[in-house]
Amino acid sequence: MSTDPDLLYSEEEEALRAAVRDLLTDHCDAAGVLARAETDTPYDPALWKSLADGMGLAGLLVPEEWGGQGATHREAAVVLEELGRFVAPVPYLTSAVVATEALLACAGEGTGGTGEAGEIEAAVGLLARLASGRTIGVLAVPLHLGADAAHPAVRVENGALHGEVTGVADAAVADVLLVPAQDGALYAVDAGDATVTPQVSLDLTRPLAAVALDGARASRLGRAESAVRRALRAAAGLLASEQLGIADWALTETVAYLKERKQFNRPVGGFQALKHRLAQVWLEVVHLRAAARAAADALATGEDTDVTTAVAQAYAAPAAVHAVEEALQLHGGIGMTWEHPVHLYLKRAKADSIAYGTAGAHREALAALVDLRPPA
Amino acid sequence: MTDRPLDAAGLRRRTAELLAAHPPAETSRLDFLRARFDAGLAWVHYPEGLGGLGAPRSLQAVVDAELEAAGAPDNDPRRIGIGLGMAAPTILRFGTDEQKRRYLKPLWTGEEVWCQLFSEPGAGSDLAALGTRAVRDGDDWVVNGQKVWTSSAHLARWAILIARTDPDVPKHQGITYFICDMTDPGVEVRPLRQITGEAEFNEVFLTDVRIPDARRLGEVGDGWRVAQTTLMNERVSIGGMRLPREGGMIGPVARTWRERPELRTHDLHQRLLKLWVEAEVARFTGERLRQQLAAGQPGPEGSTAKLTFARLNQEISGLEVELRGAEGLLYDDWTMRRPELVDFTGRDAGYRYLRAKGNSIEGGTSEVLLNIVAERVLGLPPEPRTDKDVAWKDLAR
Numbered sequence: 153m154s155t156d157p158d159l160l161y162s163e164e165e166e167a168l169r170a171a172v173r174d175l176l177t178d179h180c181d182a183a184g185v186l187a188r189a190e191t192d193t194p195y196d197p198a199l200w201k202s203l204a205d206g207m208g209l210a211g212l213l214v215p216e217e218w219g220g221q222g223a224t225h226r227e228a229a230v231v232l233e234e235l236g237r238f239v240a241p242v243p244y245l246t247s248a249v250v251a252t253e254a255l256l257a258c259a260g261e262g263t264g265g266t267g268e269a270g271e272i273e274a275a276v277g278l279l280a281r282l283a284s285g286r287t288i289g290v291l292a293v294p295l296h297l298g299a300d301a302a303h304p305a306v307r308v309e310n311g312a313l314h315g316e317v318t319g320v321a322d323a324a325v326a327d328v329l330l331v332p333a334q335d336g337a338l339y340a341v342d343a344g345d346a347t348v349t350p351q352v353s354l355d356l357t358r359p360l361a362a363v364a365l366d367g368a369r370a371s372r373l374g375r376a377e378s379a380v381r382r383a384l385r386a387a388a389g390l391l392a393s394e395q396l397g398i399a400d401w402a403l404t405e406t407v408a409y410l411k412e413r414k415q416f417n418r419p420v421g422g423f424q425a426l427k428h429r430l431a432q433v434w435l436e437v438v439h440l441r442a443a444a445r446a447a448a449d450a451l452a453t454g455e456d457t458d459v460t461t462a463v464a465q466a467y468a469a470p471a472a473v474h475a476v477e478e479a480l481q482l483h484g485g486i487g488m489t490w491e492h493p494v495h496l497y498l499k500r501a502k503a504d505s506i507a508y509g510t511a512g513a514h515r516e517a518l519a520a521l522v523d524l525r526p527p528a
Numbered sequence: 529m530t531d532r533p534l535d536a537a538g539l540r541r542r543t544a545e546l547l548a549a550h551p552p553a554e555t556s557r558l559d560f561l562r563a564r565f566d567a568g569l570a571w572v573h574y575p576e577g578l579g580g581l582g583a584p585r586s587l588q589a590v591v592d593a594e595l596e597a598a599g600a601p602d603n604d605p606r607r608i609g610i611g612l613g614m615a616a617p618t619i620l621r622f623g624t625d626e627q628k629r630r631y632l633k634p635l636w637t638g639e640e641v642w643c644q645l646f647s648e649p650g651a652g653s654d655l656a657a658l659g660t661r662a663v664r665d666g667d668d669w670v671v672n673g674q675k676v677w678t679s680s681a682h683l684a685r686w687a688i689l690i691a692r693t694d695p696d697v698p699k700h701q702g703i704t705y706f707i708c709d710m711t712d713p714g715v716e717v718r719p720l721r722q723i724t725g726e727a728e729f730n731e732v733f734l735t736d737v738r739i740p741d742a743r744r745l746g747e748v749g750d751g752w753r754v755a756q757t758t759l760m761n762e763r764v765s766i767g768g769m770r771l772p773r774e775g776g777m778i779g780p781v782a783r784t785w786r787e788r789p790e791l792r793t794h795d796l797h798q799r800l801l802k803l804w805v806e807a808e809v810a811r812f813t814g815e816r817l818r819q820q821l822a823a824g825q826p827g828p829e830g831s832t833a834k835l836t837f838a839r840l841n842q843e844i845s846g847l848e849v850e851l852r853g854a855e856g857l858l859y860d861d862w863t864m865r866r867p868e869l870v871d872f873t874g875r876d877a878g879y880r881y882l883r884a885k886g887n888s889i890e891g892g893t894s895e896v897l898l899n900i901v902a903e904r905v906l907g908l909p910p911e912p913r914t915d916k917d918v919a920w921k922d923l924a925r
Binding site: 156157158159160173259407410418419421422424427428430431432434435437438439440441442443445463464466467515516518519522523524525526527528 | 770782785786790792793794797798800801802804805806808809810812813815816819821823825829832834836895898899901902903905906907908909910911
């Protein structure tokens with residue numbers, strides 16, 4: 153390793169965090185998110201417009217010459233921390249990170265592109281639309297897939313796509329689907345040309361959908377494999393920041409509640425059995441923050457990225473789930489109610505622990521990356 | 529003064545002058561160290577005349593790098609860690625001018641080793657309950673009691689000692705801080721053999737030890753506050769090392785895993801990978817803490833280092849014993865020794881496993897540290913106290 157990763161937040165990153173948090177505090181309260189979750193529009197289009205278009209956050213990862221902000225994964229990670237803290241029902245991770253990364257690979261950022269000139273042009277054009285926030289793009293692979301897993305691919309016949317992909321996060325709000333096909337290419341399909349059917353999902357705030365293609369018109373963007381791999385690696389690395397936001401919410405909320413809640417004539421937060429459990433969660437949040445920062449920095453610099461993102465996700469997934477499970481238990485009966493928001497966080501944390509590869513899948517990847525091989 | 533060498537360039541110049549006047553190749557180790565102290569390059573953040581130059585602490589690295597490159601001897605800091613890390617900052621803050629002049633130089637050069645007489649058989653986590661008595665007799669104090677967990681006591685010339693001078697007031701108020709001469713006839717040091725077989729620590733019995741009042745640090749009855757300086761510096765020095773990947777306890781087990789494929793099982797593989805990840809994240813956490821300190825944003829994360837390091841050391845070394853299978857049933861050597869240095873990763877897996885058990889006890893148990901996190905960081909209600917307003921002599925024991 154040539155240099156140490158920068159694990160702090162810069163002043164600009166803290167200012168970005170404050171701006172995002174202010175917006176979410178005003179426009180993304182838990183009661184509203186919960187009420188929306190059971191309607192036909194679990195997503196919040198007005199919030200998305202403010203974040204993506206108003207604040208320009210959809211284009212953070214896109215270079216300025218392609219219509220974006222020319223920022224890095226470090227800034228996107230800060231946005232995801234805050235979105236996780238509010239379980240915000242917006243397609244930021246799926247559109248502004250995953251689909252955007254896939255398009256950046258096709259457009260040739262850093263590598264020179266993987267397709268014909270026309271394809272590169274199409275990818276660049278789509279990038280600008282996604283960066284503006286006015287178009288939502290979604291990579292049509294199941295949410296549980298990690299960067300090392302084989303992804304499904306649809307049939308290509310006469311330039312049209314046929315097949316079905318299930319478990320695609322945020323597909324229900326997508327304007328454009330990025331679809332890997334059996335010819336090894338990644339295609340763009342207008343959502344209007346696909347049948348998108350919402351699936352009843354564990355995570356109420358990032359629901360899945362099935363995408364069916366029956367002769368859908370499609371335009372080639374470049375090679376699928378490298379694009380999908382890059383997209384899913386960035387997703388796993390930056391998901392750690394979302395998980396940090398979730399865990400930090402769970403800790404903060406639970407500490408505040410246990411200072412107020414009284415049983416046996418004293419605040420229950422004074423019982424040592426509970427204090428130790430919260431101290432343990434705090435410890436894990438501190439570690440999660442370092443791991444998430446390391447992953448964001450590694451994605452930004454390209455240094456040691458495979459190992460650092462795998463380490464971050466292998467740590468973050470169980471840590472976030474643990475933080476929210478502790479929050480539920482320590483809230484007692486109220487934590488079990490539909491009315492209290494902790495279940496939104498539990499569902500998100502549990503779904504996140506499967507998204508983009510489980511902790512186990514990331515540990516398996518590490519076994520090869522750091523030469524700790526399994527038994528023969 | 530116009531050329532006050534507070535910047536890196538000034539320190540480099542001073543270091544070059546020291547090296548020119550005392551070429552390491554032609555100077556005895558001790559003479560060089562003494563000259564370095566006198567040049568203010570021992571610990572540059574200390575005051576002038578006491579081994580420093582009143583420079584920022586961060587600039588010490590500049591001096592150390594220059595001296596290392598020139599092949600100059602160092603003061604073997606691991607051998608005199610208690611003196612450097614605990615006694616010196618306390619003497620600097622609370623000592624009289626005479627005490628600072630007398631003790632700091634030989635402490636820093638290593639001519640005089642220091643140990644710490646704090647813990648007692650009846651005062652571990654509740655250190656303030658200590659019962660070693662110091663009674664005033666003319667210009668002296670007469671000390672009687674028993675101390676424990678004293679590393680380096682058998683090598684030490686001096687000890688920092690806290691003792692009870694007033695049993696009639698609540699426990700925190702009746703303590704006084706002293707410098708104890710370990711060569712006094714009333715001081716008896718007995719090795720305390722540990723589960724590893726060796727005796728890294730000692731018990732120290734104090735019988736009618738006479739300490740001149742001139743060796744008191746701070747005011748009579750103010751010893752608990754003085755001791756806070758010592759203990760704060762202990763926490764800072766624990767877990768502050770910068771490590772490369774696989775630099776800690778995970779290193780030996782990862783190497784064994786790679787070199788000995790015949791030992792591998794699926795169960796061990798899963799556990800190893802999990803611990804490897806945790807060790808790497810702990811390393812990032814330590815690195816982040818250092819970056820925060822360097823940027824002048826110290827956070828409460830410091831409290832995590834020892835908690836994490838204790839648990840990981842224990843789990844990793846336990847895994848390694850298991851990984852070794854039949855060899856894990858053997859032990860390198862149970863011979864009773866009194867080592868000068870403690871090396872947690874030294875010796876075989878069995879030793880590492882047994883020694884690591886102490887990591888969650890020494891320097892504050894993990895349970896007490898979790899209380900500290902819960903109360904001072906998270907602001908949760910403190911443990912109920914029944915001892916605050918009770919005279920020490922009336923406490924349950």
